[in-house]
Amino acid sequence: MYQPWFHRLSSFRQMTSFLPMPGVINRFAVIFADALLSLYFRYCGLSKSVVDLDDNQTTMHIWTPTNRYCNKPNLVLIHGFGGNSKWQFLFQVRELSRDFNVYIPDLVFFGESYSLKPDRSVRFQANCVCNGMKKMKVDKFSVYAISYGGFVGYRMAEMHEDMVEKMVIVSSGIVCKYDRKLEHVEKIGRSVVDLLVAKTPEDLRMLCRISIHKYDVGRWIPDCFLWGFIHVSVV
Numbered sequence: 001m002y003q004p005w006f007h008r009l010s011s012f013r014q015m016t017s018f019l020p021m022p023g024v025i026n027r028f029a030v031i032f033a034d035a036l037l038s039l040y041f042r043y044c045g046l047s048k049s050v051v052d053l054d055d056n057q058t059t060m061h062i063w064t065p066t067n068r069y070c071n072k073p074n075l076v077l078i079h080g081f082g083g084n085s086k087w088q089f090l091f092q093v094r095e096l097s098r099d100f101n102v103y104i105p106d107l108v109f110f111g112e113s114y115s116l117k118p119d120r121s122v123r124f125q126a127n128c129v130c131n132g133m134k135k136m137k138v139d140k141f142s143v144y145a146i147s148y149g150g151f152v153g154y155r156m157a158e159m160h161e162d163m164v165e166k167m168v169i170v171s172s173g174i175v176c177k178y179d180r181k182l183e184h185v186e187k188i189g190r191s192v193v194d195l196l197v198a199k200t201p202e203d204l205r206m207l208c209r210i211s212i213h214k215y216d217v218g219r220w221i222p223d224c225f226l227w228g229f230i231h232v233s234v235v
Contacts (some may be wrong), residue, residue, distance in 0.1 A: 028228065029224065029225050029228050030225065030228040030229050031228075034086065034087075037086040037087070037090065038086065040090070040093075041063055041086060041093060042066075044093050044094045044097045045065060045066050045067065045097050046063045046064065046065060046066060046093070046097065046102065046104070047063070047064055047065075047066045048061060048062075048063060048064075049061070049062050049063075049064045049136065050062075051132045051135040051136065052135075053128055053131050053132060053135070054115070054117060057115060057116045057117050058108060058113075058114070058115035058116070058117060058128060059113060059114055059115070060105055060106065060108065060113045060128055060129075060132045061085070061105070061106045061111060061112040061113050062085070062103055062104065062105040062106070062132055062136065063085050063086075063102070063103065063104040063105075064103055064136060065097070065101045065102060065103075068101050069101060072099065072100055072101045073099075073100055073101070073141075073142060073165075074100065074101045074103065074138050074140060074141035074142070075096060075100035075101065075102050075103070075141060075142050075143075075144060076103045076104075076105070076129065076133065076141050076142070076143050076144070077089050077092070077093075077096070077102065077103070077104045077144050077145075078105070078107065078129065078143060078144070078145035078146070078149030078150075078152050078153050079104075079106075079107065079110070079146065079147075079148075079149050080146045080147030080148045080149050080150075080171075081110075081147060081148035081196050082110070082196055082197070082198075083110065084106050084110050084111030084112075085104040085105060085106045085111055086104075086111075088146060089104060096144075101138075103133065103136065103138065103141070105128075105129055105132055107125050107128075107129070107149070107152065108124070108125055108128050113128075115128075122151045122152055122155050123155050123159065125152045125155075126152050126153075126155035126156040126158075126159055126160070127159065129152065129156060130156055130159070130160045130163055133163065139163060140163060140165055141163065141164065141165065142164070142165050142166035142167065142168075143156060143157070143164055143166070143167050143168070144168045144170070145167075145168070145169050145170070145172065146169075146170045146171055146172065147170075147171050147172055147211075148172070149172070150169040150170065150171070150172025150174055151172060151174060153167055153169055154167075154169065154172075154174050171211070188206075188210060190203075190206060195207045195210075198230055199230065200230075201221075201223045201226035201227060201230075204226050204229065204230070205219065205221075205226075
């Protein structure tokens with residue numbers, strides 16, 4: 001009997017979950033996909049730049065316009081927790097780059113950005129992004145931020161109001177009270193740490209289910225790819 005494509009894809013995911021694939025093979029699929037995303041960003045008119053901050057204690061990687069146009073406003077996109085500058089803005093970068101000079105940083109300790117400093121605060125992230133933009137000779141810009149990036153963007157506007165012109169924050173509980181957050185976590189029935197710092201494919205699928213409306217994206221992704229994503233994120 002003929003099976004719809006999504007049933008066959010689900011069967012493929014279940015089958016691949018039992019394949020004895022070493023970590024290096026799992027990581028290869030994610031690394032390959034990441035390389036394709038880099039090519040796509042370059043196709044959209046962006047180039048990778050690196051800036052050193054805090055007396056070379058911090059290094060930030062930023063996707064910047066290959067050609068900056070003075071008649072276009074500047075826009076900074078800030079990704080969420082666990083992602084990087086490419087994975088979370090795949091579907092927006094092409095359209096936005098037509099009308100804006102787009103800058104997409106890897107937040108520190110995500111993607112390729114790192115620091116020798118022990119500070120892990122949102123204020124530190126906000127300072128790094130703003131100082132990185134100053135290094136790029138960009139003094140005025142608007143911000144589009146998602147999830148954890150919304151907290152960073154909020155602090156950027158608070159601490160560097162002379163730089164941030166406009167702000168859009170998406171899916172970020174900045175004004176959510178503690179008791180409401182606790183109630184939501186209890187409904188999920190899982191540790192927030194286990195979801196944000198996933199250790200198994202099922203952790204990632206749960207994160208997709210509670211953060212994406214309508215579509216259960218993680219249901220169709222093979223375990224081998226999710227294991228690779230976890231290995232790359234941890235390393």
